[in-house]
Amino acid sequence: MAEGMTKKDGYDFVVVANRLAVNRVTEEDGSTGWQRSPGGLVTALAPLMAASDGAWVGWHGAPDETLEPFDHEDMHLVPVPLSAQEVEDYYEGFSNGTLWPLYHDVIARPDFHRHWFEAYRRVNRRFAENAAAVAAHGSVVWVQDYQLQLVPAMLRELRPDVKIGFFNHIPFPPPGLFAQLPWRHSVLRGLLGADLIGFQRGSDATNFQRAVHNRLGYYVDEDRIHVPTETRAHDEGSPLAGFDADADRGTAARQEAAPDTGSARMVEAKSFPISIDTETITELAQREDIIARAAEIRRELGSPETVLLGVDRLDYTKGIRHRMKAFEELLQEKKLTVGEACLVQVASPSREGVESYQLLKEEIEQTVGRVNGEFDTMGHTAIRYLHHSYPMEEMVALYLAADVMLVTALRDGMNLVAKEYVAARQGDDGVLVLSEFTGAADELRQALLINPHDIDELKAAIVKAVKMDSEDARGRMEVLRRQVVSHNVKRWAREFLDHLEEL
Template identity: 35%
Template sequence: MKDTWDTQKRIINVSNRLPVKITVTDGDISLQNSDGGLATGLGSVFNKYKNIWIGWPGAEVDGLRKMEVEELLKPDHLFPVFLSKKEIDNFYEGFSNEIIWPLFHYFTSYSVYDPEYWDAYVKVNQKFADEVLEHATEEDTIWVQDYQLMLVPQMLRQANPKLRIGYFHHIPFPSSDVFKALPWKEQIINGLLGADVIGFQTNNDVSHFKNAAVKIGGASIGTDKLTVSDRPVQVSCFPISIDYEKYRALAQSAETKRIAQKLQKQIDTKIMISIDRLDYSKGIIQRLQAFELFLKNYEEWRGKVTFIHLVVPSRENVGGYKQLKQEMNRLITDINGKYGTFDWQPIRHFYRSFPPNMLSALYSTADLAVVTPIVDGMNLVSKEYIASNINLNGALLLSEGAGAANELTESILVNPNDITSFAEKISYGLNMPIDQKQKTLLAMQKKVERANIFTWANNFLDKLINVPSKKTSTKLVKIDSMLPGRIDTQFTLPTNGAFVAGL
């Protein structure tokens, strides 16, 4: 089927990071895949030839080399927003990750309300908006991604009211009692209300945002939309997902099967896995405490289960993260020292990224995957495990605080703060009969296969492209029947570099 989309009907994707990052080795600039779930997920969606992607290239670039980087990225329709070290420190590490991230994940005591961080956030959001305006026409569809860029929609709207703008929020949106603690709450709400369509992971997030938009932004509320100064703003739930077929194919590849067989020979016990980025929201400490209690209470499992504990490094020089890493290492050492034997180590801990085939082999061989963040927007690791477990030999233990729990209802749900129940459910998952594992995994695989990353993108873009035209207020823009063809799986990224799961 011929693709009817042309360069006048592009999607301009705008995210904090590009799907690739630049590295400089001995003066030579090269590209590697970006870390993180957002870049991994969206990389499968965007058509290489008809769409463009705007974002930070992952490193500070000397002024003399900016043109070189631009030329390197241009063939893939990638356009960089260059940031100084101070901007990276104050905008990204500061406002985004020391204010918004902890606040929106309900770790309010971790937030540091530094006005200098806010000033940098405004400045950098304007940089992103300016770069979009350099490329955008009124025929384009602009899709802004996530909490680092919450002011961009309004900045674009003020510059050109006729633009079609969407925004998707990948992390939780907190209740009004939490959100009101933010000194710049009015500016954030007004920034988001510049979009035509605003998407969230869960219905709770939608409800929380609508309450804030009415109370703080002065919006009026309807069934599925808000009205701001006589302009409708659609607010809906669009649970993000994964490229299901990509993960299935990877699990079925000869290399992955070879690694899986090697793993099973090396580890002659049941295998339990967890895969996380180092972060206080991921429930790492509670998970280790629950595993320790499990070994204490269920002596029959000692020597019969191995916990492969994979943590991807993140911000380890920041105080709270440094303390988290120290406590994690202490618990692992204590558990291994207390329960380990000469021929069995309870926890095999890895503090690094794994390549795609190795990660897929873990997914396909694990008897129990433990995905237990305290709170998470979605958590795609759960869906990656479901898609990759082609042998139907595993069970998923999933936190009630993950957005994925709303969809993967056949999983074993747990409150990660209830350590006693957590330990009991580890036992339940490891003891689950094979026929029950197969039944629940098949049910969840059907869900993830049907509601995949392309379904997510199509649902969001359908709603965005159907926004009333700003040129003729009564006319709707017709949805192109070829829309699915535009969401192309052939977005090709460099193959070198480490792979990180959808954390």
């Protein structure tokens, strides 16, 4: 906190996210403490918070526990309490059982339960109230991601003096899919409480603008949305009211036909593609111990000619099944052989309390067992499956060990793994096979872009990657690295916040 500043004054920059910027850790002596989260978002925002009296509002990860606000490494942390039932209904339920599959092209069927939405609304209100309590007059509040889409409008009602940004880290669905959501108007009005709404891709911003136009009838002029200022906070469909309906659509349609900019608030919705902490990854990739670990990994795999790597959360959106099917067929057709090629699949545990994730885990493990049972030799394995999370040092070693990176997501807001692999390739070698349905595909055009639903196309890309001429591979990777290194996560955060300040 700056010298002479009191808690009553509030904080000039407030981040609101589902999780705090720290994780609870157990020390060697058995005591517990806090450690800064390693994620890219925290890495990007921590220096900005230290320079501008920053506070971070989020859940601390333990249900049924209430903690007082505390300071850690130049950040004021405000824990938001959640009950075990709220974690089940708000987080596992509405956030990840309803919104996540709906926003990822309904790859899995979303469930719509009214009590889930009621928990979501209640928890979003709690986050908004905590943010309102710590924000200084005229401060900037940046709300993060799909778990908190109602917070901007709630916060604007509580604190009309603050400037509000929102960033959606996952895709935003086309209007036809979004229309399935029973609480679609509540979500749209919740997001429109922000001054600036950021998305990963231009298509996501367009989908949101079209949804606002189609469902609410508001006038959209390029990236700017005219939100009528006479809209009442407790109108039917307001996120503050807790229910949804096609309220005043005729009035909204007339607003679209002849906008009165004097009675409208401008909200901007546009893309700000997120990136990674390239400096840290580049430094790790140059460390002698990590380079040695990469060589050790290849030896542990039996020194295959080609190491193919997949790194994902165990999620049905990541295309892990498609990747394994393509690899299995290449082995069956003898276009690849065990010993010549090995697929390493890191699948970190994810949402293990959700049934669809449990079923996916079982299916992946059965596939690995079947493929290895058919193709393994005494000295080599076909698929090395690792259902663990690893520290960044080990991940960079894996990136260095891998000749080919397979990113086959069926739908992904960005996919930072693709960028991490590119940043780690110090020798400008290695090949990236990248799904066109990731946000990263908009920027990393020199990758081998594929439709992961087309197994034959995926197989052809894998073979091309394995057999690619080294000069071609270096030329592609050089362009990819230049893009990733010049557009890091700190630049992303600065560009978003600078634009918000200008509005």
